[in-house]
Amino acid sequence: MxxxxxxxxxxxxxxxxxxxxxxxxxxxxxxxxxxxxxxxxxxxxxxxxxxxxxxxxxxxxxxxxxxxxxxxxxxxxxxxxxxxxxxxxxxxxxxxxxxxxxxxxxxxxxxxxxxxxxxxxxxxxxxxxxxxxxxxxxxxxxxxxxxxxxxxxxxxxxxGADSPALMQPVLVTFLHALPVALRNQVRPPGTAMTFEITGPAGGQWSIISDGTGWDLTTAPAGNTVASVRMDQDTLWRLASRGITTEQARQRAHLHGDHALNHAATNLLAIVA
Missing domain, CATH: 1.20.120.450 (dinb family like domain)
Incomplete structure (x- = not known):
């Protein structure tokens, strides 16, 4: 975390x-x-x-x-x-x-x-x-x-109210849903994917497997097998289900391991 x-x-x-x-x-x-x-x-x-x-x-x-x-x-x-x-x-x-x-x-x-x-x-x-x-x-x-x-x-x-100072903590908080989104995707320890959010409030994060689960980090990842890139507006709307997962995938750029990318773009940061 x-x-x-x-x-x-x-x-x-x-x-x-x-x-x-x-x-x-x-x-x-x-x-x-x-x-x-x-x-x-x-x-x-x-x-x-x-x-x-x-x-x-x-x-x-x-x-x-x-x-x-x-x-x-x-x-x-x-x-x-x-x-x-x-x-x-x-x-x-x-x-x-x-x-x-x-x-x-x-x-x-x-x-x-x-x-x-x-x-x-x-x-x-x-x-x-x-x-x-x-x-x-x-x-x-x-x-x-x-x-x-x-x-x-x-x-x-x-x-309004969407300056990087106010918005980036929302995006980072929502990314803490990624380990849960990936929990059924078992990969060898050290396997990683990157998640990039574009826009002024964005950045790049890594999600790394320990063999049984996943951890969100800002550290560079070595064995990267998948990547997701989406803009900041898409990420918060996806996480709060203001848009569907399919709409988010259409707006995103996905590369590499299809199952990991599919699971990552299912992230949900509300109780539903």
């Missing part, structure tokens, strides 16, 4: 979001987004839900509502997210914006007092079955906020 410390970025990402939300009229708040059945106001409510659940859980130790009988994690998350969004339709956009403004710094304080190398409050299931370090849990939460802001911006044709 490649440790990240995204904690200083939360206020910057939130400032861009609040600046955008403060410029919207009532029609823009009602604009449909890529999230099925959710308008801009609903995605905003979902972000607020994330703030409140994290404060309640991480800071206050509140367990929240449990799973219904026989409910899977994806079904559970879909249900509770939709319940909150439905309830927040009673609240005005200004009220939601005020709550984000109030609660954001409180959440920043939670991250600031979290030991990044300690155990996560919530494991990141899409990054593997081992215990998640707190820094990856926090980075995952940053990607959640950033992606939802981009979904709002896409709906409004209002690009």
């Amino acid at each position: 490649l440790p990240l410390d995204v904690r200083p970025l939360f206020p910057r990402e939130r400032h861009a979001l609040l600046e955008l939300l403060g410029s919207l009229d009532s029609a823009q708040w009602a604009t449909p987004t890529v999230c099925p059945g959710w308008a801009v106001r609903d995605v905003t409510a979902h972000i607020l839900n994330d703030y409140m659940r994290r404060l309640s859980g991480n800071r206050d130790g509140h367990p929240g509502t449990g799973f219904a009988a026989g409910e899977s994690l994806p079904t559970y998350l879909t249900r509770i997210n939709d319940e909150f969004v439905q309830a927040m339709r009673q609240c005005s956009p200004q009220t939601m914006t005020d709550l984000l403004t109030l609660l954001g710094p409180q959440l920043d304080a939670v991250w600031a007092t979290t030991n990044p190398t300690g155990p996560a409050y919530l494991d990141v299931s899409w990054a593997g079955d081992t215990t998640t370090p707190a820094w990856l849990d926090i980075a995952r939460e940053y990607t959640e906020f950033w992606v939802h802001q981009q979904q709002i911006r896409d709906a409004l044709a209002h690009p």
Whole structure:
């Protein structure tokens, strides 16, 4: 794993979001987004839900509502997210914006007092079955906020918040899904593939086999048998399933071991 410390970025990402939300009229708040059945106001409510659940859980130790009988994690998350969004339709956009403004710094304080190398409050299931370090849990939460802001911006044709400083940590966090995407591809120790992301926020990474699993690194790889190159916009949309794997492959350049390339372009960095 490649440790990240995204904690200083939360206020910057939130400032861009609040600046955008403060410029919207009532029609823009009602604009449909890529999230099925959710308008801009609903995605905003979902972000607020994330703030409140994290404060309640991480800071206050509140367990929240449990799973219904026989409910899977994806079904559970879909249900509770939709319940909150439905309830927040009673609240005005200004009220939601005020709550984000109030609660954001409180959440920043939670991250600031979290030991990044300690155990996560919530494991990141899409990054593997081992215990998640707190820094990856926090980075995952940053990607959640950033992606939802981009979904709002896409709906409004209002690009932004995509400077390399804000965007590259999202891309690197999503690349931590690669070892899981490749886990069924057993190769001899030292076998490697490269993953290049083009664009100002991009870079090049290696994924190296130890014979039983894979590790993400920035170190140059020797026995490279496959490579994937895609642009930064394609990568974040693929990882969050804003586009399909087939659409991503059509936009990407793949070379070498077909099975490895096919598996790598299945990377998924959300619970689905």
